[in-house]
Amino acid sequence: MAYRITIYSPDQHILYEGSTPDQTGVGGGTTARLRLAQALARRGHRVTVAGNVPRLHTYQGVTFQPLLEVKHIEADVLILNSTGGTLDRRRVLDLKWQCG
Numbered sequence: 494m495a496y497r498i499t500i501y502s503p504d505q506h507i508l509y510e511g512s513t514p515d516q517t518g519v520g521g522g523t524t525a526r527l528r529l530a531q532a533l534a535r536r537g538h539r540v541t542v543a544g545n546v547p548r549l550h551t552y553q554g555v556t557f558q559p560l561l562e563v564k565h566i567e568a569d570v571l572i573l574n575s576t577g578g579t580l581d582r583r584r585v586l587d588l589k590w591q592c593g
Contacts, residue, residue, distance in 0.1 A: 495537045499568040500530055501585055502544040503560065506577040509545065511552025522576025530555045541568070566590035 507523055511531075514524040527542070534540045534554030543566070546557045566588055573585060 495539060496569040497539045497541075497567065498530075498533055498570045498572070499541045499543060499566050500526060500572045500574060501563075501566065502526060502542070502574045502576070503584055504575055504577040505545050507545060508547060510547065511542075511550065511555055511557050520576065522574075526574055526576065527555075560584070563588060 504523075507520070509523060509527070511527065514527050526544075530540045530542050531553045539556075540554070541556045541558055543558045543560055543563045546559050549559065549562065550557050566585075567590070571590065
């Protein structure tokens with residue numbers, strides 16, 4: 494069974510794209526988040542990373558969406574993750590979202 498999975502990260506300390514870990518070192522937390530997304534996509538899940546990315550794009554089966562363009566989240570699984578300090582949930586709590 495394939496799930497819709499959204500990984501939401503409010504981190505603003507690093508701007509990245511799906512290919513960033515393949516090109517430059519960005520740190521363990523960001524790299525781990527992107528590798529997890531890619532692994533889930535390889536397993537057949539529909540994966541979206543909502544993060545500090547410059548543009549909407551797809552890389553290795555993962556859709557990357559800029560935070561400011563996220564107006565709602567529809568997912569079976571929602572992962573909230575931060576690697577740049579405390580997890581700031583204010584923005585994601587203001588979004589319309591539906592899980593399941």
